[in-house]
Amino acid sequence: MMAITSEQLEQACFSLISFSGAAKSDYLEAIEHAKQGDFAAAGAAVERGNEEYLHAHEAHFDLIQEEVSSENGLLTRLTLVHAEDQLAMAETTRLFAEQLIELYRRLA
Numbered sequence: 001m002m003a004i005t006s007e008q009l010e011q012a013c014f015s016l017i018s019f020s021g022a023a024k025s026d027y028l029e030a031i032e033h034a035k036q037g038d039f040a041a042a043g044a045a046v047e048r049g050n051e052e053y054l055h056a057h058e059a060h061f062d063l064i065q066e067e068v069s070s071e072n073g074l075l076t077r078l079t080l081v082h083a084e085d086q087l088a089m090a091e092t093t094r095l096f097a098e099q100l101i102e103l104y105r106r107l108a
Contacts, residue, residue, distance in 0.1 A: 020086035
């Protein structure tokens with residue numbers, strides 16, 4: 001297997017950041033819909049977020065696979081750290097959104 005280039009690493013990190021950020025935004029949008037009582041739109045936003053999150057998770061998995069298969073390992077870079085942070089925040093926001101949507105559903 002050929003080692004990943006610096007440019008490929010950056011592209012993978014930016015994909016991870018982009019997908020994670022989009023997922024987080026979708027989850028927050030879902031909360032706003034639920035707050036307004038529009039649970040169908042809230043559910044649709046969560047589903048969009050889940051699709052984005054899956055893409056982010058796959059990008060992250062690819063980076064981990066590269067780390068495992070590389071003789072020297074990937075250099076830890078600020079971009080990679082930020083990308084992983086975005087992924088973690090998207091997951092936290094998803095869990096938070098699901099709980100808030102359920103709360104608003106009960107209040108309605």
